[in-house]
Amino acid sequence: MAQGEAGAVQECIERYGPLVYSLARRFAKDAHAIEDAVQETFVQLWRVAPRYDATRCNEATFVAMIARRRLIDLRRRAEKHGGVEEIDEALAPPTPDHTERAAICDDAARARTALGELRPEQKRVLELSIYDGLSHQEIANATGLPLGTVKTHARRGLERLRDLLGFGRAASASGVTS
Template sequence: MPEEPHNPEASILERVAAGDPGAPSECITRFSGLVWSLARRLCSSASDAEDAVQEIFIDLWKSAPRFDSSIASETTFVAMIARRRLIDRGRRKMRRPEVPQIAETVADRAERVDRPELGEQQKLAQRAFAQLRPEQQQVLQLAIHHGCSHEQIATATGMPLGTVKTHARRGLIKIRQILAEQGVLSPEDLARATALPEGSLRAAQSEETEARNTRGGRS
């Protein structure tokens, strides 16, 4: 079967999917920093991160045909694949990085808001994050940026496990709704995301009770 010429206008992942022999190498050059940075945050050691990045790139090349630029950017697609693989590894090994100091993570976040190097979508995500309640921010920060499990977050913050779950869910649902409204997610997702308030209504009603109980439980 004659091989079709590769489209020079195509993105790296599209060229990987099309079998362009130079594309996997370009993919490494372009995304190794992102993948390595995510792996270093979510792996317990440098050697574990080294193994992880190899798995991630193999997974990425295999997944390249499923990349759709109308849904997400290449960078976001790479981050999704990388996180998925890193979470799988963490669950398999039942090993997570040490729980970081909360003050440190919040300081990290504050320092990075609105840096000009960030892409527009990432900035919008950060702004959406900034709209969350502090407890929701704290839980998501530990889950996303440090790969902590529910239990580790509960230990680190002193929150009951159920409260951790609730903050994580509500926080992420709210971010999704904000990003959908701002057109960051696919247009189809706007309808799906705005269909959520029915379930969230009850959540909102119990929010005050929860806050009262949590405060009462700690005092």
């Protein structure tokens, strides 16, 4: 029995390890930094797993949310120590177009559809932010849009996404504690 339950954790690592690893590779280039990020994400997952609400989002989405939190923290730390490479706009890959490809989970498929329903400028700003990790100022520099306009597109785009995806929860406690 003990073997079986230890195997359950192993199954969880096998199921979501590649997902977290793939996300970490987007945020960091250095192998050690990637490993640290994956390890920190899983430690955090063990802590917050009881708070997962299956009625709200897929497990994979929950895992990705926790991973993003840790990866963003790590990126901030790396930036402070000068460990993050500046994005060369000329070399940066174009925003991916995966509209024809299978999605990782239902939420991802719905998000892809929802993105397509945004205004093009909102979609572009959110993609540059989420996929390329650009700050609002960096997006303004890259696109030539005024900073205030970038912020407005980001805000309205995210609000629209949230509404389209229906992830909200009425009168919920804040989620910032995890």
